Amino acid sequence: MSLPCNLIQPEENEYLNCIRCGLCLAVCPTYRVYKNETASPRGRVALARKGLEGELELTPNLAEQMYACLDCLACNDICPVGIRPADIAVEMRHVQEQIRPSGWKDTLFGALIAKPGRMEAATMPLRVYQGSGLRRLVYTLQIWKLLPARLRDLEGMLPRLPKRPLRRVLPEVTKARGDSRYRVGFFLGCAQSLLFADESAATVRVLARNGCTVVTPKDTVCCGMPAAGYGRMDLVKAHARFNIALFEKTATDVIVTDCATCGSKLKEYGQILAGEPEWAERAAVFSAKVRDVSEFLMSIPLEKPAGRIETRVTYHDPCHLRRAQKVWQQPRALMELIDGIDFVELPESDWCCGSAGSQLITHYATSLAVLDRKMDNLKSTGAEMIASGCPGCQMQLTTGIKRRQLAVKVVHPIVLLDQAYASQENSQ
Amino acid sequence: MKPNLIQELVKIVGKNAVLTSPEDLAVYSYDGTFEEHCPDVVVLPTSTEQVSQVIQLAAREHIPVVTRGMASGLAAASVPFSGGIVLCLTRMDRVLELDEENAIVHVEAGIITANLQAEVEKKGLFYPPDPSSIRHSTIGGNIACNAGGPRCLKYGVTGDYVLGLTVVLADGRVIHTGGKVIKDVVGYDLTALLTGSEGTLGVITEALLRLTARPKFARTALVEFNSIEDASETVNAILTAGIVPATLELMDQTAISCIEEAMHLGLPLDVEAILLVETDGQEETSVAREIEAAAEICTRHGARKVTVAKDESERQGLWKARRSVAPALARLAPNKLGEDITVPRSAIPEAVRRLKQVSAKYGLPIVIFGHAGDGNLHPNILFDKRDPQQWAKVEQMVAEEFAIALDLGGTLSGEHGVGTLKRPYLERALGPVSVDIQKRIKQALDPNNILNPGKVLPD
Numbered sequence: 001m002s003l004p005c006n007l008i009q010p011e012e013n014e015y016l017n018c019i020r021c022g023l024c025l026a027v028c029p030t031y032r033v034y035k036n037e038t039a040s041p042r043g044r045v046a047l048a049r050k051g052l053e054g055e056l057e058l059t060p061n062l063a064e065q066m067y068a069c070l071d072c073l074a075c076n077d078i079c080p081v082g083i084r085p086a087d088i089a090v091e092m093r094h095v096q097e098q099i100r101p102s103g104w105k106d107t108l109f110g111a112l113i114a115k116p117g118r119m120e121a122a123t124m125p126l127r128v129y130q131g132s133g134l135r136r137l138v139y140t141l142q143i144w145k146l147l148p149a150r151l152r153d154l155e156g157m158l159p160r161l162p163k164r165p166l167r168r169v170l171p172e173v174t175k176a177r178g179d180s181r182y183r184v185g186f187f188l189g190c191a192q193s194l195l196f197a198d199e200s201a202a203t204v205r206v207l208a209r210n211g212c213t214v215v216t217p218k219d220t221v222c223c224g225m226p227a228a229g230y231g232r233m234d235l236v237k238a239h240a241r242f243n244i245a246l247f248e249k250t251a252t253d254v255i256v257t258d259c260a261t262c263g264s265k266l267k268e269y270g271q272i273l274a275g276e277p278e279w280a281e282r283a284a285v286f287s288a289k290v291r292d293v294s295e296f297l298m299s300i301p302l303e304k305p306a307g308r309i310e311t312r313v314t315y316h317d318p319c320h321l322r323r324a325q326k327v328w329q330q331p332r333a334l335m336e337l338i339d340g341i342d343f344v345e346l347p348e349s350d351w352c353c354g355s356a357g358s359q360l361i362t363h364y365a366t367s368l369a370v371l372d373r374k375m376d377n378l379k380s381t382g383a384e385m386i387a388s389g390c391p392g393c394q395m396q397l398t399t400g401i402k403r404r405q406l407a408v409k410v411v412h413p414i415v416l417l418d419q420a421y422a423s424q425e426n427s428q
Numbered sequence: 429m430k431p432n433l434i435q436e437l438v439k440i441v442g443k444n445a446v447l448t449s450p451e452d453l454a455v456y457s458y459d460g461t462f463e464e465h466c467p468d469v470v471v472l473p474t475s476t477e478q479v480s481q482v483i484q485l486a487a488r489e490h491i492p493v494v495t496r497g498m499a500s501g502l503a504a505a506s507v508p509f510s511g512g513i514v515l516c517l518t519r520m521d522r523v524l525e526l527d528e529e530n531a532i533v534h535v536e537a538g539i540i541t542a543n544l545q546a547e548v549e550k551k552g553l554f555y556p557p558d559p560s561s562i563r564h565s566t567i568g569g570n571i572a573c574n575a576g577g578p579r580c581l582k583y584g585v586t587g588d589y590v591l592g593l594t595v596v597l598a599d600g601r602v603i604h605t606g607g608k609v610i611k612d613v614v615g616y617d618l619t620a621l622l623t624g625s626e627g628t629l630g631v632i633t634e635a636l637l638r639l640t641a642r643p644k645f646a647r648t649a650l651v652e653f654n655s656i657e658d659a660s661e662t663v664n665a666i667l668t669a670g671i672v673p674a675t676l677e678l679m680d681q682t683a684i685s686c687i688e689e690a691m692h693l694g695l696p697l698d699v700e701a702i703l704l705v706e707t708d709g710q711e712e713t714s715v716a717r718e719i720e721a722a723a724e725i726c727t728r729h730g731a732r733k734v735t736v737a738k739d740e741s742e743r744q745g746l747w748k749a750r751r752s753v754a755p756a757l758a759r760l761a762p763n764k765l766g767e768d769i770t771v772p773r774s775a776i777p778e779a780v781r782r783l784k785q786v787s788a789k790y791g792l793p794i795v796i797f798g799h800a801g802d803g804n805l806h807p808n809i810l811f812d813k814r815d816p817q818q819w820a821k822v823e824q825m826v827a828e829e830f831a832i833a834l835d836l837g838g839t840l841s842g843e844h845g846v847g848t849l850k851r852p853y854l855e856r857a858l859g860p861v862s863v864d865i866q867k868r869i870k871q872a873l874d875p876n877n878i879l880n881p882g883k884v885l886p887d
Binding site: 019024065081 | 454
C-alpha cells in the first residue's frame with residue numbers, strides 16, 4: 001500500500017536509530033501489564049516504522065496499538081538513543097486519522113470540547129444528577145451496586161461537581177492582596193472549571209495572596225491535549241492559535257495553569273506552530289511564559305503559611321507534569337512548606353496511574369490493571385491524602401480508592417496550601 | 429500455519445496467549461540486533477505444563493520452536509528465521525520459593541532479572557550476575573545465554589549460580605536437573621550443558637538459583653587515563669596485585685563522549701579511556717582500603733585522575749552510565765554491531781591495539797568498552813546498514829575481530845552467545861572434533877531439529 005504523498009507523518013530520523021535494545025520495556029506500564037511485545041514502546045516503534053515503510057499495512061489494528069499507549073512518556077525519558085516512542089505513537093494516530101478520518105472527532109474535539117459554553121451545556125445533566133440529590137439517592141438506596149462494574153467505576157470517577165462552572169464565577173481580573181508584584185495570566189482548563197472548580201478557585205486565591213494580579217480570560221478554548229491524543233493535530237493547531245491570540249491581549253508576564261495536562265500542551269505550542277511563519281514567534285513567546293502553578297509559586301518569594309495541617313500526605317507525579325514539564329520537586333517542596341504535614345513518598349510515584357485522559361473508558365482492563373498497582377503502592381504508604389495536580393489523575397485515583405474502599409482523600413497540592421493559609425486566618 | 433493447529437494452541441494456553449495478527453508477528457520478529465524474521469504464531473504460556481503441551485504439538489507436527497524472553501539478545505539467537513512458533517516466556521515470572529535457610533531461590537524462567545534481584549534483596553540475599561540488560565531481560569534468557577556482566581569478575585557468571593533447571597525436552601517430556609545441593613557429581617552435568625544452550629537443547633522453564641549474602645558496602649572509582657594502553661595495562665596491574673575488585677570496566681573516548689551526550693554526568697571528554705573500579709564486601713574498612721590500593725596502582729600506571737564516588741547516588745549515576753553505553757552508541761550511527769570477544773586478560777592491551785588498527789584500516793569507527801577485568805571486550809562497529817559498501821566492510825571487520833580474539837588465545841563470545849551472528853565462525857573457534865561432538869549432542873536431544881533450528885551449530 002502506498003501512502004498519500006502529502007501525509008504528515010513521523011520523520012525517518014525519529015525511528016531509524018532504534019536499536020531495539022529493549023530498555024523501554026522496563027518502564028512501560030502497558031508492557032508490565034501484558035508482558036507482550038505488541039504492548040511495548042519498542043514494538044510500537046517497530047510497527048510505526050514497518051507501517052510507514054510499507055512493510056505492513058496501516059491497518060486499524062496497527063493504529064489500535066498506537067492508541068493502547070498511555071502516552072506516559074516513560075519510554076521517551078529512558079531511551080539512551082533519544083527515540084521518543086510515545087511521541088511516535090501519538091503521531092501515528094494522526095497518520096491514521098489522515099488515512100481514515102473518523103467524523104465524530106470533528107464534533108467532539110472541534111465543536112464541543114473547543115467551545116466552553118457548549119461543554120458547560122453538555123455537562124449540565126451531570127450537575128443536575130448531583131445537585132438535585134439524585135446521586136445521593138443512588139448511593140443511599142445502593143442503586144449503584146446494580147450498575148455494571150464498568151459504569152460504576154465511571155460514576156465513581158466523577159468528583160463532586162461545582163454548582164456552577166468556575167468560568168462563570170471567576171472575575172476576569174482578581175486583584176493582588178497587597179502590592180501587585182506580578183501580572184499573571186491564568187489558563188483555566190476545561191476539567192478544572194467544570195469538575196474541580198474549588199481547586200482553581202484556591203489557585204487564584206493563593207496567587208493573589210502572594211502578590212499576583214490574576215487575569216483569567218474567559219474565552220479560552222481547550223488546550224488541545226484531547227484532540228492530540230485522538231490524532232487531530234489540525235484541531236490542536238487551531239486551539240493553539242486561538243489561545244495564543246487571546247492571551248496576547250492580556251499583557252501578562254507569566255501564564256499559570258493548575259492542570260498538568262494543559263500545562264504540558266501549552267508549553268508545546270511553540271514547537272507545534274514552529275512551521276507556521278505567522279505564528280512561530282508568537283507561539284514560542286507564549287510557551288516560554290507558561291508555568292505550572294507549583295513551578296511558578298516555588299520561583300517567587302512565597303509566604304510560608306502559619307496554619308498547620310496534621311495529616312499524612314503522599315504524592316502521585318502526573319506524567320504530564322513530571323515527564324513532560326520536568327516539574328516534580330516543586331509540588332513536593334510546596335507541600336513540605338506546610339507545618340504538620342507528614343510527607344511520605346509513594347513507591348513508583350512517577351508511574352502512570354492509568355488515566356491517560358480517557359483510557360478508563362477506551363481501554364478499561366489496561367487502565368484498571370495499571371491503577372491496581374498504583375493502589376497497592378498507595379496502601380503501603382499509610383497516607384490519609386494523596387496529592388496530584390492533574391484532573392485526570394485525580395479522577396482515576398478516586399476511582400481506584402473507591403474500588404478498594406481505602407480511606408484516602410485525593411487533593412490538588414494547591415488546595416493544601418490554600419487550606420493552611422485559611423486555617424491561619426481562622427486562628428488569628 | 430494451519431488454523432486447526434492454532435485452535436489446538438488456543439486450547440492449551442487460552443485465546444489471549446496465542447497471537448497471530450500481522451502486527452503481533454512483526455514485533456516478535458526481532459531481538460536486540462538488526463536481524464528479523466516473522467514467526468507463524470506467538471505463544472505466551474504460563475506454566476511448565478503448558479510449555480510441555482505446546483512442545484508435544486510442535487514435535488508431532490515438526491514445527492520449529494524459538495523460545496525467548498524479552499529479546500534483548502545481541503546474537504540473533506531468538507530471531508525465528510525458520511518461522512514456526514515463538515514461545516515467549518515473559519508471563520512465567522513468579523518466584524516459586526525463596527528458601528532463606530539454604531539461600532536458594534526457585535523461579536520461573538520469565539522473571540525479569542532485576543525483579544528477581546529486588547525480591548531476594550528484600551531478605552538480605554544477593555543474586556550477583558548483572559548483565560547490562562538486567563531490567564529488560566529474563567532469567568531464562570540469562571541462563572540460556574549464560575549471561576555475564578560487570579560483577580562477574582569477582583562473582584562469576586550466571587551459570588555459576590544455577591543449581592538446577594526444569595526443562596521441557598524436544599519431545600515434550602519434562603526433566604529436572606540438579607537440585608538444592610551445592611555439590612552434586614551424580615551423572616553428567618546436564619544443568620551445565622543446558623546453561624548457555626540458547627534454546628537449542630530444551631526449553632528452560634524454571635530454575636533453582638544459588639544466592640549469597642548481600643555485600644553491605646561498595647566503593648566505586650572513576651579513573652581517567654590519557655592513554656588507553658595505560659588503562660588496559662593497569663587492569664592487569666590491579667589484578668596481579670592480589671586485589672579482586674567486584675568490577676573493572678573499561679570505556680574508550682567515543683564511549684565516554686556518547687554517554688556524556690546522553691546523560692550529562694560531567695564525564696571528562698579529553699581522556700582516551702576511563703576505568704570504572706568497584707570494590708565491595710561486608711566490612712567498610714576493607715572495602716575502602718581496597719579501593720585506595722587500586723587507586724594507588726592506577727596513579728602509578730599513568731592515571732591522570734582518580735575520583736571515588738562520594739555517595740550512593742553518585743555511584744548509581746556511574747553505573748547507569750556504564751549500562752547505557754551500548755545503546756547510547758546508536759546516537760552516532762543507525763546501526764552498531766557489538767561483539768563480546770574475550771581474551772586472556774594479559775592480552776587486553778594487545779587486543780585493544782589490534783582493534784584500533786582494524787578500525788583505521790576500514791575507516792569505520794570501533795568503539796571499545798567492556799569488562800576488562802575478565803578479558804571480555806565489547807568492540808562496537810558503528811555503521812549504516814543501508815549503505816552496502818559499509819555493510820560489506822562490517823562483515824570483514826567482524827571476521828578480523830574474531831581472528832584477533834582467537835589469535836590471542838581467546839574466544840568469540842564471553843557472554844552474548846553464538847546465536848546466528850557468530851555461527852559462521854564457530855568451527856574455527858572450536859575445531860571440527862568439538863563441533864562434531866556438539867552436533868551429536870544436539871541430535872540426541874532434538875532429533876527432529878525443532879528447537880531453535882539454525883542457531884549456534886553450523887549445518
